[in-house]
Amino acid sequence: MRRWKRFEKAPAPTADGADRNGRGSIIVVCAAVLLLSQAWFSATTWAEELPPSAFVDGVVGYPQEHNLSCESRSAADVAAFWGVAFAEDVFFRRLPKSDNPHRGFLGDVDLPPGSMPPTGYGVYVEPVAATLRSFGLDAQARREWGLDNLKAELAAGRPVIVWATYDMQLPGVEPWVSSDGVTSVVVKWQHTFIAVGYDEADIDRASDGLQLVDAYDGERKSFSYETFVPAWDQLGRMAVTVAGPLAQPGRWIWTAVRPQAMDVASTEAEAPSLAEARFRFVVDGRWNVGPE
Numbered sequence: 001m002r003r004w005k006r007f008e009k010a011p012a013p014t015a016d017g018a019d020r021n022g023r024g025s026i027i028v029v030c031a032a033v034l035l036l037s038q039a040w041f042s043a044t045t046w047a048e049e050l051p052p053s054a055f056v057d058g059v060v061g062y063p064q065e066h067n068l069s070c071e072s073r074s075a076a077d078v079a080a081f082w083g084v085a086f087a088e089d090v091f092f093r094r095l096p097k098s099d100n101p102h103r104g105f106l107g108d109v110d111l112p113p114g115s116m117p118p119t120g121y122g123v124y125v126e127p128v129a130a131t132l133r134s135f136g137l138d139a140q141a142r143r144e145w146g147l148d149n150l151k152a153e154l155a156a157g158r159p160v161i162v163w164a165t166y167d168m169q170l171p172g173v174e175p176w177v178s179s180d181g182v183t184s185v186v187v188k189w190q191h192t193f194i195a196v197g198y199d200e201a202d203i204d205r206a207s208d209g210l211q212l213v214d215a216y217d218g219e220r221k222s223f224s225y226e227t228f229v230p231a232w233d234q235l236g237r238m239a240v241t242v243a244g245p246l247a248q249p250g251r252w253i254w255t256a257v258r259p260q261a262m263d264v265a266s267t268e269a270e271a272p273s274l275a276e277a278r279f280r281f282v283v284d285g286r287w288n289v290g291p292e
Helices: 023-049 070-081 088-094 125-134 147-155 225-233 260-264
Strands: 053-055 137-142 160-165 173-177 183-187 190-199 209-214 220-224 239-245 254-257 280-283 287-289
Touching: 053 147, 070 088, 070 125, 070 160, 070 190, 070 239, 088 125, 125 137, 125 239, 147 160, 147 190, 160 225, 209 225, 220 225
Parallel strands: none
Antiparallel strands: 053 190, 137 239, 160 190, 160 239, 173 183, 190 209, 209 220, 254 280, 280 287
């Protein structure tokens, strides 16, 4: 007598995709646990694979030309490392200007070091990264960055601009409300450096720390992690990374805004010459790049 294999109808799936025996839910839970385990393993392995020390050769620092132009100095020196040369003042003129440091340079660049808003201060990561991109570099703004992220960039041979304070001072942060209603954190003696190396090879860990190029005098200086990290923390561990030249420089959309004087001039003689005309540019519809 022939035997027939009996097939049972599969249970209908529930609204959440599981069958009535809950097998779908079990599969989803198992998949989630597997993904989390893989992410933890990858992060742990990545941290363990960092070399005990790394140094980026080829970064040449120069002293900043104005009292509060440290960001422009650091940007020019990092760009030169990637083969893109421009003067500090050229970068500063293209840098957006605003009373919100997240949107542009705040205040008078020639006021004394340590000046605070609204008269003088500096600029944060987003405008610096945007302006570096306008020079053809693949620059990205970073916030709340980890020390391992910073070391990974250095181990890969890429210098990083970091925001801290002169001599890693800890004066305490203050709130600043700009004209657009945004509250920003500011700190006296805000200052930029270029991170070029780290060292964890010392057995007693007494010399563990970072090597930074100081925009103030262009010199390379060493700071322990215990000294650097609290100063870096004050402004939310800000940094600007550069991965190299942009693969597609044309992807950034630029819009030229002609000077008003050229539009209202009644005769050609009254219009300013091309050399005298001061154009503004809008990058990606967000950043006003150009003269003050």
